[in-house]
Amino acid sequence: MKILWNEATTGSPALDPLWQLLRDYFPTVARPDTEVVMRHLPVSGNYVRSLYTELLNNRAIVENAITAAEEGFDAVVLGCWADPLWEVRAELNIPVMSISEASLLLALTLGARLAVITVAPGVVPTIEMDLRLYGLESRAINRPVRSLDPPSDGSMLLESVTNPHARFIPNFERVARQCIADGAEVIVVGCGYYGPILSVHGYNEIPGTGVPVVDCSAAGLKLAEAQMDLYKSIGLCKSTALYFKPSPRDALTQVRRAHKLC
Numbered sequence: 001m002k003i004l005w006n007e008a009t010t011g012s013p014a015l016d017p018l019w020q021l022l023r024d025y026f027p028t029v030a031r032p033d034t035e036v037v038m039r040h041l042p043v044s045g046n047y048v049r050s051l052y053t054e055l056l057n058n059r060a061i062v063e064n065a066i067t068a069a070e071e072g073f074d075a076v077v078l079g080c081w082a083d084p085l086w087e088v089r090a091e092l093n094i095p096v097m098s099i100s101e102a103s104l105l106l107a108l109t110l111g112a113r114l115a116v117i118t119v120a121p122g123v124v125p126t127i128e129m130d131l132r133l134y135g136l137e138s139r140a141i142n143r144p145v146r147s148l149d150p151p152s153d154g155s156m157l158l159e160s161v162t163n164p165h166a167r168f169i170p171n172f173e174r175v176a177r178q179c180i181a182d183g184a185e186v187i188v189v190g191c192g193y194y195g196p197i198l199s200v201h202g203y204n205e206i207p208g209t210g211v212p213v214v215d216c217s218a219a220g221l222k223l224a225e226a227q228m229d230l231y232k233s234i235g236l237c238k239s240t241a242l243y244f245k246p247s248p249r250d251a252l253t254q255v256r257r258a259h260k261l262c
Helices: 013-029 051-071 085-091 099-108 121-133 154-162 168-181 194-200 216-234 249-258
Strands: 002-006 035-039 075-078 096-098 114-118 140-147 186-190 211-214
Touching: 002 051, 002 216, 013 035, 013 154, 013 194, 013 216, 051 075, 051 085, 051 121, 075 085, 075 216, 085 096, 096 099, 096 216, 099 114, 099 121, 099 186, 099 211, 099 216, 114 121, 114 168, 121 140, 140 168, 154 168, 154 194, 168 186, 168 194, 168 211, 186 194, 186 216, 194 216
Parallel strands: 002 035, 002 075, 075 096, 114 140, 114 186, 186 211
Antiparallel strands: none
């Protein structure tokens, strides 16, 4: 099985330690017969902390996924919470999973009420919209999406690759304990980078609480494998009745050419 890990930035060389951590991390989560190929975007502003910048970024994410399907990939995982999941899923005939949807669905099996901790206030609206879109607000606490305080930046992210206990984990735990006090039984990591960082460093529970921490990236990868397995074994695949019905090929080509995408 060959899975595209559709990364949402151009892959700045300044973050090379992070990209290496992810490449080392994928084989520890995926099955031995699964090849995970991480691809960055050819163009990106590398900033998705507002709805408009996310919109601009999403076009490149969709194009990356279309190219992967044409190349014969078996599945696609969208590796950022700021993702155009339904748009990609509609246009591709292979399984498409996002780390946001997968981790939220997994969280439902681990506790009655969930909360999501993300990297900055600008990402909160995106994740709150996900909860509404997926119909999961009733399974979340009041103010279900909260951000690190202070927000994450490049310095904290790079530092956390080797030493998340310096700043990230204390910051994360402080917010998590507030969520737990408000009724959260499961904490979901609202970032495709920090989820793997916590897993690599063996962190999967808020200490002394019994509350699990869901690595969103692991959830996305494993659910993509499961969907592909079910397709191969019993033929289960997405609905094409309405929401996820692909555009007519000639119409899609016409629109992509108008935007100079093909």
